[in-house]
Amino acid sequence: MLGTYAVRILLAATIFVFSITAETLAGEKLEPYAATPDRVLVIYNADWKNRSEGSGAEQDSREVAEYYAAMHADPKSGKKPYLLGLSCRHPGKKHLNDWAIREESTDNRNGIAFRGKGPVPGRGELVRDSRKVELHISEPDADWKSLRISCRSEVTGEEKVVPPISTALQIRGIPAKPGDDAVYPPLAEGKGRSIRLDASRFFPGTITMMLTLKNRAGTVIRDLKLRYWDIRDFVFSATGPDGIPDDKILEEDVLTPVRKFLEAPRNALPDGTRLKDHILYIVVVHGVPYAGNGVSGIDHGVTTSWGEHGSLASVEQRLQTIYYPWPKLHPPVISIYSSRGKDSDKGVINHLITTAMRHPLFGIRWNPYMHPDTYSFIRTGAPPATFINLPPFERERREKKGAFFAYAVSRLDGKTPEEAKRLVDYAIYASKYLRPEMDAEERGDTLKRFLTPKLSSLLESVVVEKSSGGKELAALGFPIRESERGQGVPFMVRPASDASSEKSDTRDWRRSGFYPGGIERFVKSSNGLNHKNAEAWQLISQGVTVTAAGAPAGSGGPHITNTTFWDNRILLKYLLRGRDLGECFLRSTCHVNWSTSLIGDPLFHPDLNHTIVDDTPPRAYKGLAIQWAVRDGKATAMVGTELDFDPSAPEVALMNVTVTAADTQPSTTRTALYSRRPTIVVTGLKPGRSYHFTAELTDPYGNGSVLREVVSAAPGSGQ
Structure with missing residues (x-):
């Protein structure tokens, strides 16, 4: 490695060259780029033994991976994400079935x-x-x-x-x-x-x-x-x-198998291109460990307290730099x-x-793919972030001559496989329909949707181009609340009026959740995936589409700091103008070999030049399905349906279920979040009685449909 002084000189020179390029390209219209689904590699844990109740899959990790591939498969070209299942290579060990990959040498x-x-x-x-x-x-x-x-x-x-x-x-x-x-x-x-x-x-x-x-x-x-x-x-x-590398287990169980898959001639494209050079994004799914040791197992941190340093990095950040020349750096x-x-x-x-x-x-x-203004606001007196016509990541990586060949890597996870799959559903829905009119307070009346100025015109306006974060979102017509340093997070939090009959524009994601496309994160010491009550898990459970966390919070990882998450000003500037979330993650983060997990679908692509209003009522693929359970003399009905979800015409909806029986008043229950598979648990029913179930579906634009009534009898108390 270069000496400290030489590194500073090289860094200064790099920034100078980049600044010239930025000045030259500033103000030009951004060239959009949407990766095809076959430029994604999905990694799951083939050793995972957990199988969710009611799932038809053999195990949850593979189920999420296969779901992702199925949702992003292109029916015309046949292109779809590649799948790779990882297994522990050490007989009698289960290195991949802990939250962190434990090394024998430390x-x-x-x-x-x-x-x-x-x-x-x-x-x-x-x-x-x-x-x-x-x-x-x-x-x-x-x-x-x-x-x-x-x-x-x-x-x-x-x-x-x-x-x-x-x-x-x-x-x-x-x-x-x-x-x-x-x-x-x-x-x-x-x-x-x-x-x-x-x-x-x-x-x-x-x-x-x-x-x-x-x-x-x-x-x-x-x-x-x-x-x-x-x-x-x-x-x-x-x-x-x-003499034993302190990231040996991680290397043997994760990094080496991934390299072999990417470099195998049998996986190459017809023209001979290796997947190593073709893949842009890597997705790590539910069931894969959150953390493993950073490069060489060396502690790292941002504070002067060695007690806040740690050796763990996120599995995603190690995969991001899997082809960095680490062995040659001294x-x-x-x-x-x-x-x-x-x-x-x-x-x-x-x-x-x-x-x-x-x-x-x-x-x-x-x-080297980072936007030069990423986290510039931490410098006193720094000017606002500059919009630059950055070349698409795919082209820049191909043309950039240098040792740092990177992937954009993110995680799709949740407390359950269903939560992980909802991240995919929301990303696909919002890629087509993300607009200000999605918000209940903006829908107002039917005509208002179509009278809103064309967003592509607003994107090119001087006021929008020169603003960022919350100011940019407000200029585009998105309702926002007071946000972190004006960065525009939280984004797309549902108002109370969308979550209940309460007429209020109060926005609290803990009570009402997010619309598809919602973004929020918390830079807090407690926000680590290894903590079951971490804010990241709460956000996912409330329908966020993009978030982040420490792979570990404490427990062997470095202390979390603001700059280790993405800069939302940069992310939004390019995400809303036609670049994939995967690229935007890479552009808006400035650390490598760190402990941060970025959570979201890298193919999320809400280009406001092309998103449209959803004016189609939600369609149920099947009718209402009723499952009964009787316990302690009380009956419970699980009522659900599945929407007709074509990736070219995606649907998510809230569901109201009304239950009636002879000589009783109707009772109505509503799902908390939009879902492709809305499900409600209705309690307090009586065994042996017959009930009528009717349901209404409402999508994020307020379009509604009614499902055919279903009559179902609760089992007797003896069943």
């Missing part, structure tokens, strides 16, 4: 190997940098004349006293904020002091620094013996001391400040030897 979390003489650092030991010995002593009554510092070489045993006038020693005031960029004030009477020492100038190799200090009463207030190491004695390690050995650690309670400031891989792999240097 000794490379620091990513460095000792090549010097003397004692080897112990596992988990803090490897302090001998060039940066630092101690902060805040006691105002310290007797600084009693300060004694000495260094002992752990290679030769020789010991030297550090004289107070040594140029290797600096004593100053305590900085307001410690760290690599700390500013040290001059000494002040009655205030604490910082002691900094370059011990490498006394001895090469490992040393022990000894320090004693008394107060004015003669009491010892510091008596320290601290081990420090010579950064020159370390090299980057891809495996750790045992990151420099560096020293970084750690805000916590052993002896920090005694004022010891730890500068630890590690690899540059601990830092986030961030920006255009690592994701």
Whole structure:
């Protein structure tokens, strides 16, 4: 790998070149691009044993994968997504049936190997940098004349006293904020002091620094013996001391099988093109583990606290960079400040030897497909994001000469297979019908739908082109609420008036859910797929179409940070103008080898130049189906139907079910979310009685239809 300074120069040059290109292309009309379904690889867990009640499939993971392929199959060309089932390659093990892929070797979390003489650092030991010995002593009554510092070489045993006038020693005031960029004030009477020492100038190799200090009463207030190491004695390690890669299981069970599938001649296109070069998007479905170790199993994070670093990355982010030349990269050995650690309670400031891989792999240097304004708003005074006529991802990847060949990878998941499949249904429906008029508060009257200005004209207007996020959505006519930093999330939350008879435009996704095409995410420490109550699972259960989460939250992963999710300003700018969600995910994210899971169908393609109003009433593929259960003298009916869902004419609907019986008042129950397979559980019925069931279907544009009445008798209490 290039040295740190060279990397900075290369990054600056890359941004400069990209900026020139951006300026040249700004203002031009974007060329739309919709990938054909055969440019998607769907990965499922062939070892998954879970099978949902009532499912006709042998197991849930494969069911979701096959559903995705069936929904996106092109009836004219016959093109459809490719499927690959993964199985654990290690006899007697079940590596793929845990939420994270567990490695047998875990000794490379620091990513460095000792090549010097003397004692080897112990596992988990803090490897302090001998060039940066630092101690902060805040006691105002310290007797600084009693300060004694000495260094002992752990290679030769020789010991030297550090004289107070040594140029290797600096004593100053305590900085307001410690760290690599700390500013040290001059000494002040009655205030604490910082002691900094370059011990490498006394001895090469490992040393022990000894320090004693008394107060004015003669009491010892510091008596320290601290081990420090010579950064020159370390090299980057891809495996750790045992020589076994710390991502070996992930490589053997996931990455290698995927590469073999993509490179196999038998899977190549008729013209000889390998799937490696043909596939653009990879979809990981329900049942595949959320996380595995990042590259080489090295801990990484964004904070100065090593307690918030972790080795886990999302399986999707490892697949994204499956063809990056990781084995050829040799990151420099560096020293970084750690805000916590052993002896920090005694004022010891730890500068630890590690690899540059601990830092986030961030920006255009690592994701050359990223829009240059992604997360620009985190920089004070940064101008608004610029609309750029970016070439389609397919063409850019083909023409871009460089080592970083990437896929756009996302996940389709839910607490149940049905929730995962609903992500697909909603994406297909919204790809055709996403418009402001979908919203109940915008439907108003029938004529209003057709009098709305053509969205393609609005997209090309100056006010829309120069706005982003929430302002862009408002200019396009979408109802929005106060959103995160004006980014336009949450998007397409249903008002209360669409979820019930309540006449209100109040929007709370937890109560009323989302329309197809809805977008929301939460950058929170608790929002990890390994937490069953994480916000991501709640959002999916409430009908979101696009969301994200940490693959792990804690539990071995790095601390979540804002910039590890997508920048919704960039995503919306290109998604609504004719680019696939998969490409937009890649354009609007700036981290690789991270822990984030992006959730959504990469073929989601709501190009507002072509979306239309749905004016067709929902059609049921079958009539109402009634399933009965009797328990404790009470009967329960599960009432459902399946809509006629042609991907070229998709349908989702709410369903109202009215139940009547002799001598009783009718009762009505409504589904909470739009669905291709609306189902309602009706409780409080009596065994042995006959009931009449009628149902009404309503789609997201308010079109309605009525299903034929069904008469069904509840089983007797003895059945």
